Amino acid sequence: MSRFAEVLGRLAATIEARKGADAASSYTAQLLADPARAAKKLGEEAVEAVIAAAQGDREALAAESADLIYHWLVALAAAGVSLDEVAAKLEAREGTSGLAEKASRPKP
Numbered sequence: 001m002s003r004f005a006e007v008l009g010r011l012a013a014t015i016e017a018r019k020g021a022d023a024a025s026s027y028t029a030q031l032l033a034d035p036a037r038a039a040k041k042l043g044e045e046a047v048e049a050v051i052a053a054a055q056g057d058r059e060a061l062a063a064e065s066a067d068l069i070y071h072w073l074v075a076l077a078a079a080g081v082s083l084d085e086v087a088a089k090l091e092a093r094e095g096t097s098g099l100a101e102k103a104s105r106p107k108p
């Protein structure tokens with residue numbers, strides 16, 4: 001397994017374990033208790049990653065990507081969506097070009 005997949009799996013398990021934890025001592029528990037705040041943070045971190053990418057700032061993009069992925073995992077956990085469900089979506093798309101998929105959509 002890649003280093004990224006291992007870290008992602010560990011972080012997802014840590015976040016899952018924070019369900020019901022004391023919000024006074026866990027930022028994750030605070031977000032899990034307030035899904036709207038978790039979703040807002042996800043949006044903020046996405047925008048910060050967009051800015052870093054647009055500016056070509058490699059260091060900032062790596063750091064903002066880590067923030068984004070952490071908050072994305074929290075939003076998934078808050079909504080009860082597992083990483084397996086996301087993996088299944090990605091697997092179903094393997095081998096299908098994004099251009100071909102877009103062209104196959106019903107015309108309005």
Ligand SMILES: N=c1c2ncn([C@@H]3O[C@H](COP(=O)(O)OP(=O)(O)OP(=O)(O)O)[C@@H](O)[C@H]3O)c2ncn1[C@@H]1O[C@H](COP(=O)(O)O)[C@@H](O)[C@H]1O
Nearest residue numbers: 011014015018025026027028029030041044066067070071
């Ligand atoms: N990976 C992360 C992680 N990345 C970012 N953050 C936090 O995300 C928060 C949001 O960052 P911002 O820059 O937006 O800070 P801010 O403006 O003060 O945030 P707000 O007040 O707007 O919410 C900061 O408090 C960061 O510390 C994270 N907090 C936790 N984790 C992981 O989650 C684990 C469990 O954390 P706790 O639940 O806090 O124990 C940790 O051991 C880490 O592995």
